[in-house]
Amino acid sequence: xxxxxxLIFLQIILFMFITPGPPRVVIVSHTLNFGINxxxxxxxxxxxxxxxxxxxxxxxxxxxxxxxxxxxxFLKWAGILYLFFxxxxxxxxxxRLNQPGSKNLKSTFSFYKDGFLVAGLxxxxxxxxxxxxxxxxxxxxxxxxxxxxxxFTYVLLDFVTLMIYxxxxxKVSIWLxxxxxxxxxxxxxxLIIIALYIAATQSY
Numbered sequence: 001x002x003x004x005x006x007l008i009f010l011q012i013i014l015f016m017f018i019t020p021g022p023p024r025v026v027i028v029s030h031t032l033n034f035g036i037n038x039x040x041x042x043x044x045x046x047x048x049x050x051x052x053x054x055x056x057x058x059x060x061x062x063x064x065x066x067x068x069x070x071x072x073x074f075l076k077w078a079g080i081l082y083l084f085f086x087x088x089x090x091x092x093x094x095x096r097l098n099q100p101g102s103k104n105l106k107s108t109f110s111f112y113k114d115g116f117l118v119a120g121l122x123x124x125x126x127x128x129x130x131x132x133x134x135x136x137x138x139x140x141x142x143x144x145x146x147x148x149x150x151x152f153t154y155v156l157l158d159f160v161t162l163m164i165y166x167x168x169x170x171k172v173s174i175w176l177x178x179x180x181x182x183x184x185x186x187x188x189x190x191l192i193i194i195a196l197y198i199a200a201t202q203s204y
Contacts, residue, residue, distance in 0.1 A: 003146040026114055
């Protein structure tokens with residue numbers, strides 16, 4: 001059976017995806033500092049986390065999380081701390097890369113990990129899957145097929161919009177790379193602002 005109100009679901013997630021948030025900021029930061037090819041792995045890490053979140057919340061721990069808000073608070077602060085770490089890593093990485101004879105020490109897995117952890121530690125995403133996402137599933141019929149349609153639509157559009165942010169950042173980087181210190185400072189400051197905004201506004 002096809003999911004309930006699928007067009008409304010599309011409108012909701014598209015609005016979510018075009019709105020800047022931690023995953024988009026990280027994609028832009030990685031693209032500016034390391035190039036569009038590396039940021040693809042960050043996007044893949046993001047959608048992998050979303051896929052896992054969807055499975056866990058819908059089929060395993062949805063009720064458990066709603067009854068234990070302290071877990072969401074823990075995830076919130078873990079995500080905030082990781083954003084601060086990424087801000088530091090972003091601020092210092094280009095300086096290391098510009099040193100004579102230095103090499104990019106950030107591995108492909110590291111880019112994937114950044115995307116996975118930023119998305120995976122987001123209580124906002126978990127709440128979305130546990131509330132809004134599940135409201136489009138009719139559990140009285142073949143809900144597994146409905147889940148697959150919804151989750152693959154979600155991760156596909158998420159990946160596409162992440163890469164749109166990445167390609168836009170890649171165009172901007174052409175004239176920003178002349179001053180990498182300014183570029184890194186801007187990227188790190190945006191990550192810190194996002195972390196502070198989450199700390200001040202999101203409560204569970």
